[in-house]
Amino acid sequence: MLLLIPGPVQTRPEVRAAMAVDIAPWDDDTQAELAALRERLLAIAGGVPGEHAVLPVTGAGHAVVEACLRSFVPPGGKVLIPLNGAYAQRMARLAREAGRAVVALEVPDTRPVGAAEVAAALAADPAIGHVGMVYSETGSGIVNDPEAVGAAVRAAGRRLVLDAVSAFGALPFRMDAHPECDALAFTTGKCLEGMPGIGMAVARTDRLLACAGRAGSWVLDLAAIHDHALRNGWGSHRFTPAVQVLHALGAALDLYDREGGQPARLARYAENARVLYEGALALGLTPYLERRHQGPIVVTVHQPPDPAFALRGFVAALKARGVLISNFFSTATPTFRVGCIGAVTPGEMGAAVAAMRDALDSLGVRRRAAA
Incomplete structure (x- = not known):
């Protein structure tokens, strides 16, 4: 069967084979594997060791996007979301149900949002602290431009949360070129061609330290996940992870590197x-x-x-x-x-x-x- 959906995606036999093992999450070898995976993902994201951290959240892409919104947008804080697709609508719902104030920027689902539109919305409301944007809308197929929009956010002195769930690994984005970006969210089962089950955030460490205690959730708290890694090592995990998914991701990244x-x-x-x-x-x-x-x-x-x-x-x-x-x-x-x-x-x-x-x-x- 040829699987042609935008995730979970069709995978290679090597990736599927990596799932067929029993693994102890707290074993030293497993922890070394997770630490190495974090380094590899950080490099793909254009992150800088010490300035950015890779933070896993077991669950679908929505889980890690919600974790980003909860961790960086303060309770009651305003987040501007360009609504040009179903996944932007979902991002808005995640923010609202987390107690954040969504400022909707209505855009047709047949075109990307323009940087000038974002800049105008930010100028009209100085209370907006963040922009939440979906990079690739899998409802329609449009791709928003984080280079242009990120520049507008940066010029306005605001912050960006980027949902790159169906973009990361294929569409380019470098955290080291985007100081305005608090977090980039993605998952294992899309363009990296791994198995589904774990979301990842690549986040700025200085912002994580400033946002401690903000999430209002024990599980979806990126600052707490970061703190746990600092205290227990980068191979540790706060709760039992989908460990076979992580193991398969290693095989998928080997194929990713081999492809170019x-x-x-x-x-x-x-x-x-x-x-x-x-x-x-x-x-x-x-x-x-x-x-x-x-x-x-x-x-x-x-x-x-x-x-x-x-x-x-x-x-x-x-x-x-x-x-x-x-x-x-x-x-x-x-x-x-x-x-x-x-x-x-x-x-x-x-x-x-x-x-x-x-x-x-x-x-x-x-x-x-x-x-």
């Missing part, structure tokens, strides 16, 4: 997305995004207006042909989405386009272009 790291991974994903986007057009389908706004992580396509088309029926027809995609959508209008990330090649993506053609033909879907 971030530039090579981005190049493969971008080619996957090109093959899919052009293939959808050739099938008479209408991509949700203009080509200039199309990111490399996921391609979203308008559902055909033909009455013979039903999303779950289409997903089932694709699955019968060896391709599995998401059976739901989260865009403003009905769509289906196909992930371009994971251990997938452009050749396999071409085969997926052929499977889409066969599935549409088998369902009798003739009208395919969006109205």
